[in-house]
Amino acid sequence: MFKEPLFHISHDTCIKCYSCVRICPVKAIRVDVSNELPSIIPDRCIGCGSCYRACAPHSITFRSSVAECREILAAGEKVAAICDPTISGEFHDITDYRKFVEMIRQLGFTYVSEASFGVDLVALKYKELFENFKGKYHFTANCPAVVSYIEKYYPELITNLAPIVSPMVATAKVIRQKYGQDVKVVYIGPCISTKDEALKFEGDAKIDSVLTFVELRQMFAEFNIRESQLEFSEFDAPLGHKGSLYPIINGFLQAVDISENLLTGSVITTEGRNNMVHAVKEFDTRIEHIRKNFNLFYDEGCLMGPGTSAGGEKFLRMTLVTDYANKRLLTFDKKTWENEINSCADLDLSRQFEADDQRLPVPDEEKIEEVLVMINREGHMHNDIGCESCGYPNCRDLAIAISQGLATTEMCHVFSGHNRQEYIQTLRTTNENLAATKIALKESEEKAKHEQEAQTESAEIITTMLQNLLSGVVIVDDDLKIYQSNKAFIRIVGEEAAMIDEVIPGLVGADLKSLLPAHFYKMFSYVLTSDEPIENKDVQFGEIKLGVSIFPIRSHKYVGGILRDMYIPEVRKEQIITRLTEVIDENFDMVQKIAYLLGEGASKTEQMLNSVIDSYKNPGKKT
Ligand code: SF4
Ligand code: SF4
Structure with missing residues (x-):
């Protein structure tokens, strides 16, 4: 499954x-x-x-096994609960062990047994194994985490695991022998790894489900089962003897008086994660010198297993366990116990182990060095030391784990701290650049705004001046479409232009070709194409005579035209002055000769013409 x-x-x-x-x-x-x-x-x-x-x-x-257990109990079959003796250390809040036996019964269990009897049975097997030494030392195989550790990380040592089932499995066999093979078995204990250990057994060794104490408390709450509402109830047979000391590490050996004498004993007992790891390592390399069997527990005894309630106090729990064991011993019936033990003589309590090698190949030195360089930890100096904050005992082990794909460089605090500093510095520089850019942007925005305002202002001034000129002004693009024109131009062009101006002020976009005759607009085309100006050219436009100047504004793109109505007095006067000045300039020699022939001095002729000009400039002045 x-x-x-x-x-x-x-x-x-x-x-x-x-x-x-x-x-x-x-x-x-x-x-x-x-x-x-x-x-x-x-x-x-x-x-x-x-x-x-x-x-x-x-x-x-x-x-979680709560739902599974609920289903087993609801199926209407006989179900036995096997309680690990650690239960006495867990339920400090329950006044008498007979109360939690009844509470468990109330959940629907047909039998409530204690694993202490299984501990007694298994301990007897160990006594036999240790006392009949055949040249090979063993690990006890009661703690599933230890068994799994050896199977996965020291597979060559699996033959040193004692070939004996755990107390959980032994008790399941005893229960089925006593109450029938069809009985379902639920183990209640302090350990989480027993959930996986249970999956390995079938037949009379089968464990149908495993509840931790935490899960048991959850079920009590769910079924609203409270001690105060219940009477005492005893465990179902067979009852254990000193197997109830099992939760305390030496309890297992003391259950059947396996010697721990430092001088003559054959067993070393140790507990806890680091001790267990070191013990297996030393067994592997030094057993021929150590020459002892190893009784190992991953946790600090089962008392502090991960399936117990958090925050438990170790020595209080030890006391509760010994109190419980003493209480049980008061009513211990040796004869009955011996009979029960003897009745199990034919039970097969042997066990095989399977190697499940999970060791990863160690990367070559080159690769390790490469990673050490990557995390700035190159060189032998750092290989055997480390802050351990990454979870590895030294930098080299972290580098190996990174090479094996188990860890990342970011787990090295020094490395990630350095990266973080670099990142912060980059961030700071970026922020400073950003701030400077922001200021520059604001300044340029303000500058652009001022420039735009100045442009708008000068455009308004030019437009106002343009509109008030007496001469007509028109600017056209390369399609001869009007870009801008003034009132004088509209007046010169006539009624049609005035009508358009009402709809489109300034005739913007109007076609010059539709407003001026061909000979006239072609002058604009000429300037657009040739890029050469036409200066002061007389053009007859209907009744009006115009003085026209056309000049490029932007080469081949825009041209402007100034149209002066010669019949406007101010224009006419100005024209005469200009023309006379031109005549004097152009014909000065010839005028001098004519004056000489006529007997007049050249200066006199010039004086005369200048006085004409002057009279036009200043009409009231005497010449
Ligand atoms: S620490 Fe967690 S992941 Fe590692 S072996 Fe134990 S249970 Fe498994
Ligand atoms: S890394 Fe995540 S899963 Fe591991 S201990 Fe921290 S919070 Fe829990």
Whole structure:
């Protein structure tokens, strides 16, 4: 049956603190390079639950068995609950163990048994194994996280795992032998990794579901089961003996008096993540010197397992366990216990282990050095030391993990801090540039505004001047369409132009060809094409005689025309002055000769003509 992975990380709430990466003893958490989010690699995970405990925002959850258990209980079959003896340390808030036995019964369990009897049975097997030494030392195989660690990371040591089932599996076999093979079994314990251990067994060893104590409390709340409403109830047989000490690390050995004597004993017991990791490593390299069996627990005894309520106090729990064990011993019936033990003599409590090598190939030195250079940690100086904030014991191990695709360079705080500084500096420079650009933009906007205002003002002045000129002014484009014209031009052109002006002021866009005769507008075409001006040319336009000057404004694009009505007195007078001045200039020699022939001095002739000019300029003045 497919089961989802034991642990899951929610990326919605993960804050990328990497506490999980740091604490994982087997680096089973990969950080994605693209989004820097951590994910658990199920095959590498040993189910220890350290990451689950370390995750402050509770982004890591484990596979819940509550719904599965609810279904098993609702199916109407016989269901046995097997309680790990750690339950006495967990339920400090319940006054008597017989109360939580009844509370569990109230959930719908047919039998409520204790795993202490299974511990007794298994411990006896270990006593036999350790005392009949055949040249090989063993690890105890009770802690599923330890078993998984050896199977995955020291597969060559699986033959050193004691070939004995755990107390959970042993108790399941006992229950089925006693109450029938059809009984369903739910294990209630402090451990999360037992959920995966349970999946490995079938037949009379089958564990149908595993509830942690946290999940059990959840079910009590869901079924509204409270101690105060219930009477005492005893565990169903078989009852255990000193197996109830199992939650305390040495309790397992003391259950059957396996010697821990430092001088003569054959077992070393240790607990906790780091101790366990180092113990296996030393067993691997030094067992021929150490010459002891190893009794290992990943957690600080089952007491502090990740399936217990958070915030538990270790020594209070130890006391609760020993109090419970003492209480049980008061009513211990040795005869019955021995009979029960003897009745299990034929139970097969043996177990095989499977190597599941998850070790990754170590990258070559060149690659490691390349990564060390990348994170500015090149050189041997940094290889064996490190701040460990990345989760790896030294820079070299981080470099190896990066090469293996398990970690990212950003996990190195020094590297990411340096990058951050560079980024901040870049950001600061960009901001300064941006601010300078903003000021320059504002200044140029203001300048442009002033220029536009000045242009508008001068355009208004020019237009006003243009409109008040006596001469007609017209500017046309290369299509001879009027760009601008003044009132005098409209007056000269006549009635038709005046009508258009009412609709389109200044005749803007009107076609010059439709307003002027061909000989006249062709003069504008000529100037447009030749780019040469026509100066002061007389043009007859209907009844009017015009003095016309046409000049290029923008080469081949715009030309302007000035049309002067010669019959306007001011214009006529000015014209006569101009013409006479031209005559004097052009014919001066000839005038002198004529004057000589006529007997008159040249100066006199000139004087005479100048006086004519003067009289036109100043009509009231005597000459
Ligand atoms: S412990 Fe791991 S999963 Fe939890 S917030 Fe930190 S990085 Fe995310
Ligand atoms: S449960 Fe343990 S082995 Fe698995 S990812 Fe978490 S810390 Fe690593």
